[in-house]
Every structure is written in C-alpha cells, then in structure tokens.
Amino acid sequence: MEEDSCRPFMFYSSSYVNDHVGFCGSIKQLPSDFVVTEIDTSGQLVNEIATDHKSKETSPEQLKICQQDCKRPQLSSSDLCIEEECCSVPDDSALCAAEGFPPSASGAEDFEDSNVVACQLDKVATLDSLLDDTVREQLRLFACNVKDAWKSKSEPALHPSDFSLGLILDKRIRASLHCAIRQQYPCLITTAKRGEIVVKANQAYQELCHLVSEEEACGFLKFLDARIQGSKFAFRPDGDKEHRKKIHHFISKKFGKMVETKSFPDPQQNAVVVVRFHERYGSRKRTNADRGEKQEIYTDFSYAGIKDKKAITYQAMVVKKVTPKRLKELAKSIEKKGICVANVRSASQPLRLGQLQGNHFSIILRNLKQHSNDYSANLKERILEAIENVKKNGFINYYGPQRFGQGQNIQTDKIGLALLKEELVKAVKLFFTPEDTDEPVNKAKKYFLQTEDAKGALAMLPDFKIREKMLLRALNRYGINQEGCCRGWLSIPHSMRILYVHAYCSKIWNEAASYRIKTYGTKVMNGDLIFAEESAANSSQNGKVHVVTFEEEMANKYSINEIILPMVGYNIQYPANKVGEWYHERLARDGLQACTFRLPALQLNVPGCYRHILKYPHNLSYSFLKDKENKKVTGDSPVEDSVTSLCMSFWLDPSCYATVCLGEIMKCDI
Template identity: 65%
Template structure:
C-alpha cells in the first residue's frame, strides 16, 4: 500500500451555490442482508434487465440510514497521483520540471490555438457551415485570408496548380497502344454518361509488377482523367468510371468536378480548392453534404464571403489524416506544448468543465487529458493536462472561471498528456447527516450499528459495483440506454434518447421537448443554454446534416471521442453490475471452477488476456484462490468470459440486447471496445470515522447513547482507481445510494 498515512483534512472551495443543492435522502428502504438477497440482475419472470448498483451485499450487518451530498462540501474527492500525493496539496516548486517546452518561450497566447475566430459579419454568413463543423475543424486566420484572396478570382485553374505535365507522364509510363485504348475507354465513359447508357464496366491496363510504377500510373491517370477511378487487382491496374465524379457533376460544373478530383488526388499539403461563388444556401448545403459524405475523412469544407456578397465553398486537407506532422521547428514546438494543472470543481461534471475550459482557451475538448471522471455533486480535485496552451495563457483565465465553480492551481509545464487510470486512487472526505436506524431495526443502538458496519466493511470489503452516477442518476433515460443504441448502430434512436427531457420546465428541458416535437435543430439550439456543450455540439451537426441515420452519425462524431465512448462504457458497466450480482447469487463468495483470476507469475510483453487464468477444479478443491482475487470481464470484442454459469449468463444477456462480440466495434463512430477486467471485491484504505453534532463539532467515538441526538458522521478513506465511494457507503449503510 503506497498511500499509508491518513490524508490531512481537506478544505473545500468557497461555495457559490445553494446550501442544499444536490440533496439526496438515502436509507428509506428496509435493510437487506446478503443471505436474503437473490437478485440476478433480471426482474423475476420478466426478462427485463434492471440496472443494479449496490443492491447485493457481502456483509451481514444491519446498517443504518442517513443523507449524503446534502451540499457539495459534504462530499470532497481528491485524486491521489502515482506518487501517492494528494493533488491539491502539491507545491508547484516540488513538481518535476518538463523536459519538453518551457512555460512561455516568448509566445503570445493567441498562438496557443489554431481554432478559427471569425468576425461578426463572417459568422453571419452560412451560419450552419461556418459554425456547424466538427470540433476538429479549424484553420488559422492566415489560411482564411489567403483562401479568400485566392477565391476572389473565381478561376478554378488558379486554385489548383499541377506539378507535372500529365500527358508526358502517361506517355512515358504506358505503351502507345495501351494509351490509345485507355483514351478510347475514357471517351466511351463520357459518351455513355451523356446518353445515359450503361458504360463498359472496366478496362485493364495489364500486369504492372513494379509497385512504384503502378503508383505513378494510378496518379497520372487520375490527373488526366479525373472522371475515371483506378484500382489494383492481382498486380493489374483496372480502370472504371468514377461514380463520385458523376454525382458531383449533378451539383457543380464538369470543370469544377474535374479540378476538384485532381486536387484530391494531388494531396498537396498547402493547397486549397475553391468552388465558384454560390448565392444559393440550399445548394451550398447539398455540396457540403456530398463532400463530407464522400471525402470527409480527407478534407474539410467551410463557406466564406467573397467581394460580390456571395459565398465561396473552400476545401482544404485535414492535417490529422492527410499529412505527416509539420516539420518546421515552430510548428513542432507548438504541438509539443503541454501544461499540467489541478482542476478544482464544484457541482459540475468533469466533461462539462473541460468543455467550458476548452471554449475559454480556444482549443478542443480532446486537447485535455485526465486520469478519470469525478463526481458531479461534490468538491473535487484532479490532475489535468491541456495541449497547445502555455502556463501563462492558462493562468490568464483567473477569476473568469470562478463563476462556473472552477478553480486552477499547480499550473506548470509537462512533457506529455495524462492517461486514463494513471493514478493511485481517490481520497474521500464525506459527511453523512441525519443518522437514523433502519425502520425495521427497533432495538438497535445507532452507534453500535455504525461501528459494526464500519469494521465489517473494513475487514470484508464491498462488491465493486459501478455507482449509479455512472448511469445518469435520477434521469429518465440512463446513459447505458444511449450506449446500447450506439452499439446496435441505431443512431437516430440514440439521438432521441439523448434529447429525452426530464419532468421539468427549465430552459434545457424546454429545448429538448421542442426538438423532439419539431425536429427543428436550429430552433432548439437557440433555446439551449451555452453551458450544455454536448447538446449544442450535437444540435449544430444535426442542423447541418439532418435527423437521419447519416446525419445522426455525423452528429455523434461532432462530440469528442471521450464523450462518445462514455455512453458505450456505461452500457458495459451496467452489464458488469448485473453479472456480479448473478455471480454472488449463484456461487456466493467461494471461488469455483471456471472463475477468472489474474496470473500471479510475471509475464513480460503479453496481452491482457494472457494474464487471465481460468480456475481449475483442482485449484477449487485446494482453495488456492480467494474471492478478492476473482475478476469479471467488462464486455468487449476481445475479452475472455468465465467457463461456468456466469460465462453462459454473459452470452445470453448480450444476445438479449441483440449484441454479439462484433458489435463492440463501431467504425462509423471511431469506437472500439476491446473490453477489460474488474475485481469483484474491493476494500477501503485507511478508513476512519467520527460522530459530529449537527453544528459540526466532533464528539469522537466515545461510548454512550447518541440515539436521540441529531448526529452526523464524518468518514474518511481512499479507494483504488475506478471504485465508487457511494458503493462503499452503500455496503456500510445497507442502502442503495
């Protein structure tokens, strides 16, 4: 155990919200002990899955009732870094110096971001395209100005400059006879398109064994005949009609279509392409949609005004996919900037906090890295790293973010981003208020119940459920339902679930209701508050692409990867919760044949699955393993399932949701879920507690009757990564929190 000493007392940030915001009453249900539970994760006889949190227990104490999260200051979460330090108590002077960039290096903060900021007049032009692009679409103002200057001439040939004489290149690569046959095939393709007859399917140039020569031929043909497409089959180059060209010609002139496809094939990093000015917004939308559908992974499009009060669609290559990283020193230094800091937040989701900071700094939410998601209804402290922002720029946020319940400290340069799970754990300082006995516990002593509960969980641990906050606590639609729709590739259903309103008339729910009733993304966007970042990202994309399968897919792609994967992981977490309840019901706390454990021996350079061992019957008889060593898989395409009834349960449960292993890859959303493993049991570390009067005065744990006094309980402990304090408290109190 690396974090051994009890953490010092924690001091919350000044509260800016109502004292009782986020209040939750717990403990209203009758207490239940482990021997009386038989919850399999399915409602009896219905086959309908239910989300389980901490409704099955491994301890047989009675427990007690109380209220948690009466205010954010009653629930303080502090990350413990890999060195075993509380992140809110690290002095900047003690932080390791980065081997990468210095803090400022003479750069102005405007240079920290590449996101385009348009003038008000430019923002009004083609709003759904200028502001509705994916979040990874940005360009410098320098690029914008050069692009608009180039488009003023409205000459396509001036936008694209070819690097070589195409005819000479083909003449040098192909025999005269083959060249003539190719030319004849090209003419036939054009003629059949004009006469609306079916063209010959394809034309073969014959075998070309040299790979480099084949590459040159591919490029030369597509430059001279952009309306043709080429492919290699068994060493032969096959030429056929380019259907993309034909579809594009329905939207723009043949000259523009040819020049655009030449531009695409040339792949010149610094080049841009501008279509002719277009005053028809509906037509421009069609062009944007086509280019995004056919070439969206390679290029990005934006609309800009020209000198004649019309609008020009400008295309450029995406830096992240189209080219290697820039090699000049300035760009490389800029990309290598990483700034670490401690984020303090109050009553705010981690992803919402990141989205707000990204907006203030002019970077992308994906430029932030962190080790894990922290509670919303709490004071939390966690390490973060932001890319492309200097410490000086970050410090300039100052009091601006304080109004949002955010604070920054320990700002310093680092050399690399953080990774999920890159922490030793989280420390919790919790106050449980209004202590009471369970309603059916008529003769117990409150103090005895509390002490008994604490000692049992300290000794025996708790079932390592995912907490209810993982699934959208108290919401009509849980995040796991959205995740299941995404896994089943039901993109429209996922969007509608996402916008399902709660039973409230606040502005957010009014906007959601309006969207579901009218499918008017633009109108809903105008109604939605600025702080609902995910909803606004999705609505902007839906306004541009439409509420159909393709449009909703583009909509999900418009939000950061960490947010997309969050919903899928929520579904996998729900399945894990149900699986562990079934495992405890069927086998209890004994280790049986077919259970999974991690191998005890050191295995170098092996995959995660290679570290997983299936318990044999001989090992079961010898009691070689204990229940705290047993693991269960998080569903995914590459995990191993238990070789017993639990494994059978997994396959039936997933099949009931229409899922097979292949469903855990979603290429359209750039999501892959290989799966992982999670221990059934966990233990609180350094657990301590004391009673408080309602005034907050500590009266210790001295003997005496406290049953008639209005008491609270102060609890302090720390947990391993990905463990939930509410689940631990649920086991202690025998309540579903």
C-alpha cells in the same frame, strides 16, 4: 469517482457481500462534505506536491486547482500540470482565390460565410528545386502514361504501375516532395517506405473525372491537399439532382472523414455542390484575413480521471498550448468561478485516463439514524459494525449511478443499447428525452420530439449544451433518418459517443456481479476468472485470464478478491460456469446475441475489459461529530443523542466509487 450521486442506487440490485444491518444518513449536503483528492502514480496526494523554485527543469512548478460546486457548467478538475508550449499562430503561407459562388444563395449561412475558394500552397518548394531535370521529365511522362491508360482503357500490364523517386533520407525534403507532386499532378499519389518515395496512379482522381471535368477534379484534390480551415470548394452549377447526388455520395465515401458537402441554389436555378472541411481538421496554412476574424479558440485538457461535481476536488491536469506564466495570470479570474489554481509546472507529456493510484476521500455523513425497522441496537453499534465489516470483507465493486447519467426519465445505458443495435433514430430520440421540468433545455427537447424541427430546437438551447447543439446541427443538415442520425452521432466527439455504450456495458457488469454473489456467494468456483499475471491485475487492462479449475476450487487456491468479471466487448472471455451462461442469456434478452461490439458506421469499437468483483477501502478511519458543538468524538467515546454526523477518511483504487463503498456500509439509498 465520477459525478454527483445524490440518487438511489438504481442500477444494481441490493446484493451485498456483508450481512450487517447498516444505518441511514445523507451525503453532499455541502460541497465540503465530500472532498476528493487524487493520488498520483508515485502515491502522493496531488495537493501536497512540494514546489521548488530553484530549477524549472529538475523540479518544476506545479499547478493545483480546487473545484467547488457551482450551478453553471465548469471544469470538474483540481490539480493541473501545465505543458509549456506557446499558443502561437503560424505565419501565413497560403493564397486563396475566390471562385464564383453566388453570395445570395439561399441557405449559405449554414456554411458560416460565402467564401468558396480554390487553394494553392505558397512558399512550398517546387519540383524544379527538388528534382533534377531527368527525374522531373520521367515523372511527367509517368503522369501522362497514367492519364493515357485511363483514357484508352488499355491493358494495365502495358503501363508501369508505379514510379520510384529513389531513396531520400532528408525527411523535410520528402515532405516537400509529397506536397509538390500532389499539387502539380493530382492524378498521382505518393507513398514513402523506409525513405523511398513511390508515385502511383490516384484512383480517386480517375473516378472523380467520371463525374466532373478534369479541371474540377484537379481543383478539388488541390483543395483537399491544402487543408485550409474555413476554405470551401464549389463544383460547377449542376441542374441534374441525381448527378449531384452521385457527387455527394462519392465525396462522402472517399473523403467523408475530412470534408462534408451541401448543395446550394444559384441565380440560374441550378445548384452548386459545395465542400468544406470538418471542424476537427485544423489548417496547415492560414491567410491574413483569417487572422483578423474572430475565432473560437479551444484549449485541450488531459486528466487521469473524472471527479465528483458536487464536491471539493483536487486533481492533476495537463493543459496544452497554455504556458505556466499565462495560467498564473488567469488564476484570479478562474477563482471567481470556484476553481483555485496552484502548483503550476511544465510537463512533457499529457495525462491519460487511469494514470493514477487512486483517490482519497474525506466525507461527512449527516442526519444519522437507524433503519426504520431496526430496534435491536443503538446507532453507534450499527455504525461500528458496518465500518469494521467493510474494512475486513470489502464491498462489491459496482459502477456507481453516476456512470448512467443524472436524468430520471432516461439513462445513458438505454442510449448505448440503441447504438449497439444500430437503432440510430431511436438513440437520437432517447438522447432528447426531456425531464419533467420547464427548464429551457427540457423545453427545447420537448419541442424537438414533437416537431422534429432541429433548427428551431437548436435556437432554444442554451450555449453550454454542447452535445445537443452538435447533434441538432447535423440533423438539420442531413435529416432525421438512419443516415442523418448516423452523421449526427459522428458529429459528437468519440470520447463522448463511447460513454453511452460504456454505460450499457457497465450496467451489464453490475447485474453480472450481483448474480455472481447471489449464486455462489464469496466462494471461488470452478469456471471463475482471475488475471493470469500480476502485471495485468489492473481492471482497466484486458490482460490474460486464467479459468479456475475444479482442482483449484477444491484446494481453495484463490480468494474471492482475486475473481474478475468481464465488461462485455469483442475481446473478452466469459466465465466457464453459470455466470458465463448468464451473460449470453442477458445479452440475448436485449437483442445482442449476435452483437460483435464493433460499429464501423459510428467508428466505435468496444474491446471490453475485466474488473474485480470486490474492492477494499484503504486506511479507513472515522470519528463522530457533534453538530451543535462542532466537536469530534473518537470511535471509542460514548455517542450522545446530539451526535448526528460521521466523518470518514479512506482511499480507493482507480475506477472505484466512494458512493458504492458507502452503500455497502450503510445498506440504504443515499
């Protein structure tokens, strides 16, 4: 289950596997009307895990979070397991010397401070202590030969292509050697294979020396190797715009995943190319000055699945670099935000998405009534008929509307389609499509679309709109064009970026499932797909698939609940029947007939997966509720006019949506 779903099912047609009439009702009028409890891999509800204080190692404490709906953004999580790891700051082990960057340069505030540094590692073992005299001299001569070969442009065969330092078994010594060699000889690079360190010529250094001085090239590569977060490197002032552009392009091409560049004017009316690390590249070393500065500290959470926002949910989580003791101390302040913390324990591994057996739901449906055109039976008969049918026949395993975002004007699947077609400017504008309200977020989006003033829109956004702010900062720096928008999308974490593409793929799956049921019903057909192995029967795995043969169809060898449909991607197989043809025609309508589902520019790859067409609610039970008296009535008891609510309890497999199950039961928008 995912987030709130108080909207009509608008991402798949009204195809159902059951033929009952259904009834009407409403959900989530109160957070307590929708309670979701995660089921861990051992089959236990995470809010019922026992705590044993006798032994921390054999039976560690647990942590439980109960999240209630709040208006402001908060953690949508419940049950946590804490990884016991101290959040300590490493000792200072770097020296930074300020270089000549003009502090009054216009636009320098974009880099947050005006300190541009060239960095050298301190307290790192030197080559004198790591290599004997003979090997050090051989290494020095090899470095000289490399430089001579570049300068003389002589035949490569006249010079050795690499130099081996021999087998070094101690991993710590190898690490020190890698660092020391790169710092002393930036013209060289080192590799290790089975404990042997091999030194080669650094081609990036040679290419950079064609653009800047050898001194600058050495300084830049040392700066890269030090990786001190917050440090910057400035090349010499340069009045040639085209030459500066070549430097920008070279660094972006060779080191774009690590650093970014920007030009600033200096007092002599030239410009300085400044390089800094991306925020995601943490420092190996920190200075005392860095320690004293105020920094934003982020804690990593890992979890097995996303839960509903407008609900009470219980979920296991692992929090990195926060000790159980510290989390217990924070419990009271966390509770003020609607989150209850309990059952804290230490954990040796983070959680992964899908690492659960499913979710248990306790749901109250209110305002029950018959459909407006239903005059043939009373309400109780309709409810009983619907529940029993779905218990027996299951429901179509659609992705719920939560998968496609909460907005009315624009949905995430449209952004995903634009990304797949590499229409990156269009994707940005879709991303900033506002809703029809005067909230600050929508005002900022409207302003941006009207003016393309990224900096102005950034100032209008509330702090909690993280994605929007990250994207606008990049657009302000690189411009609103194909390249700038590409950098903008890359500024958003991969886990967020891929959601838009997955939303489009999910929409196609929903349409395919609807087409499959309309075309063939629940009969297994020649060309359908099933998992070839029982172990691959999880919908999140690709696994090997088997194509149902005509003989197997005639023999009724398989049932409809074994049939799977592919989620589009580069590593899936389509059904060998009309459904497979439908996939190709549907993708062609969206201009994706030649799509490889690999987007190197956006660092996105979509392998695809398989998902069962049908799923079933497990252990489904229900009772009626008299709202006025607040008394429950069993399913066999007479239902009076005052009974307007229905209590339901069941659990679903991972990646199944309770709202979709309810849609099959009720046959109405909820």
